[in-house]
Amino acid sequence: THVVTEACIRCKYTDCVDVCPVDCFREGPNFLSIDPDECIDCAVCIPECPVNAIVPEEDVTGDQQHMIKLNADLSKKWPSITKRKAALPDADDWKDKTGKLGELIR
Ligand code: F3S
Known part of the structure; x- marks a missing residue:
């Protein structure tokens, strides 16, 4: 499978x-x-993000193992998303930040 790592948190650009x-x-x-x-490891989403x-x-690097x-x-509790939508309003303010796990809203 492929894994979405912490970099996505508070950004959610959805190009993927x-x-x-x-x-x-x-x-x-x-x-x-x-x-x-569901993921078939096609990898086409990787360059889109x-x-x-x-x-x-x-x-997945050592500091992101928990993301697997x-x-x-x-994925068991969240709904499917199949169409791109606007990124979160302050996505650009968060895109270079690391260690965002505490910001994740489940
Ligand atoms: Fe997240 Fe990147 Fe997709 S920020 S929503 S994994 S394009």
């Missing part, structure tokens, strides 16, 4: 959604997750 051939993105208030049961939030599971299970857990 439009290219997904299997509609595997799930939407929360300020983050998108990838449903690992302006903040490089999406990585293949095997490339989090994508799976959140």
Whole structure:
């Protein structure tokens, strides 16, 4: 599977959604997750994300390992998103920030 990492939190640009051939993105208030049961590892979403939030599971760095299970857990409760929409209003203020896990709204 592919994994959405913390870089997405409070940004949610949603460019990734439009290219997904299997509609595997799930939407929360300020983050998108990838449903690992649906992702086919096509990787087309990777270059679409302006903040490089999406990585293949095997490339998830040590400081983002918790995001693997989090994508799976959140995908079970969040609805599907299949069309791009406006990014969060202050996305550009958050795009270069790290350590955003505490900002995640579940
Ligand atoms: Fe998030 Fe990047 Fe998609 S910020 S919503 S993973 S385009």
